[in-house]
Amino acid sequence: MPSVGRGRSADTQGDSSSRGGRATSFNRRPRGETVSERLPSLVVSIVTYNSAREIRNCLRSLSRAAQGFDVAVHIVDNASQDGTPEVIEDLIHELSRESLRFQLARASTNLGFTRAMNLALDGARGDAYLWLNPDVYLQEDTLATLWRVLNEDITCGIVAPQLLNPDGSIQPSCRRYPQHRDVFFEAFGLSKLLPRSRNFNAWKMGDFDHRRRAEVDQPQGACLMIHHRAASVVGPLDERFVMFFSDVDYCRRVQRAGFRILFEPAARAVHEKGASVLRNRREMIRLSHRDFERYFEKWFPNRRYRAANLVTRSLLRAILPIRLLLAR
Structure with a gap:
């Protein structure tokens, strides 16, 4: 390499x-x-x-x-x-x-x-x-x-x-590349409510064999x-x-x-x-949210995605304390 x-x-x-x-x-x-x-x-x-x-x-x-x-x-x-x-x-x-x-x-x-x-x-x-x-x-x-x-x-x-x-x-x-809407569907449980849906669980490919x-x-x-x-x-x-x-x-x-x-x-x-990640679950959750934000910043840099990136970042930060609380 x-x-x-x-x-x-x-x-x-x-x-x-x-x-x-x-x-x-x-x-x-x-x-x-x-x-x-x-x-x-x-x-x-x-x-x-x-x-x-x-x-x-x-x-x-x-x-x-x-x-x-x-x-x-x-x-x-x-x-x-x-x-x-x-x-x-x-x-x-x-x-x-x-x-x-x-x-x-x-x-x-x-x-x-x-x-x-x-x-x-x-x-x-x-x-x-x-x-x-x-x-x-x-x-x-x-x-x-x-x-x-x-x-x-x-x-x-x-x-x-x-x-x-x-x-x-x-x-x-296997997963599809995440889109802004996938964060919304994950945050509000729609991907779990409809796990086989091509729309609501597209990111995690619930419809894939x-x-x-x-x-x-x-x-x-x-x-x-x-x-x-x-x-x-x-x-x-x-x-x-x-x-x-x-x-x-x-x-x-x-x-x-x-x-x-x-x-x-x-x-x-x-x-x-x-196995290793679960031993330090709270820190891993923090890092996953931060890296998720950076993913959207990198792959959706255009001005037309500015609002979507802002909403997605706000949502990720809003649900972080809840996930940390549940991870105790």
């Missing part, structure tokens, strides 16, 4: 793939190491924050799904306080092999999801890039299926799997495979979005660049759905 435009962040530390090793370059295979050219190269980027419980299953599932790929796993830990980096180091020692290499960078402070993801992607080079949340567990054929679909059509820039709840039920994960392949606007960013031809055009995530909507923004930029985004239910992954 193209460089974010800065070197290694001064507030991170690089860890080698063996305990006690020196800090290493964050983006390149060690000099002299070779992997068969027939293996497609995949850069997997993971941002962790207090993810010690989830990251074991995540990385072990990735190891099983990575057969047939040359994989570099770039992990940025956002100053976890539950021993997540130590768990990752143990897993690196357990799982590393010639075609599966790990790099861990520790941030001294919580950088937020978007900045940390950009750090994980900075300077990385691969045939494709996988954004992976630490609470997502891949099936053995998930990566192979996504890679096949990504290469069936040269216009495909992103492909996403069907996400499952831990009980095996389908987790709705998650059992069929389709071209969509924005699959959930918990697990996305992005072809290098799209990543090289679009560049890094927009850091004006601290925690939320950077994936929505990225998908809009991919589509604006002329690429398609596909949802492929034949590829599956289990998603615990915001």
Whole structure:
């Protein structure tokens, strides 16, 4: 992926793939190491924050799904306080092999999801890039299926799997790009009152069948495979979005660049759905409202949207205290 435009962040530390090793370059295979050219190269980027419980299953599932790929796993830990980096180091020692290499960078402070993801992607080079949340567990054929679909059509820039709840039920994960009216429908409960309505629940696609392949606007960013031809055009995530909507923004930029985004239910992954986010729910609600405002400011900048942006911003700020109260 193209460089974010800065070197290694001064507030991170690089860890080698063996305990006690020196800090290493964050983006390149060690000099002299070779992997068969027939293996497609995949850069997997993971941002962790207090993810010690989830990251074991995540990385072990990735190891099983990575057969047939040359994989570099770039992990940025956002100053976890539950021993997540130590768990990752143990897993690196357990799982590393010639075609599966790990790099861990520790941030001294919580950088937020978007900045940390950009750090994980900075300077990385691969045939494709996988954004992976630490609470997502891949099936053995998930990566192979996504890679096949990504290469069936040269216009495909992103492909996403069907996400499952831990009980095996389908987790709705595709959305249309939000419009101003969607905030109104969410705030006053109309989207929940009429969950299958194309009008009142258009944003969260209550009318969509998650059992069929389709071209969509924005699959959930918990697990996305992005072809290098799209990543090289679009560049890094927009850091004006601290925690939320950077994936929505990225998908809009991919589509604006002329690429398609596909949802492929034949590829599956289990998603615990915001395990880390729920541990700090009130702060995450604040950030989601702020990033939502920034989304409308960016994508509806014209004067004719000024009133709609003002009303939407006012509504988001009005309902924020209520959501914070209910989140206690």
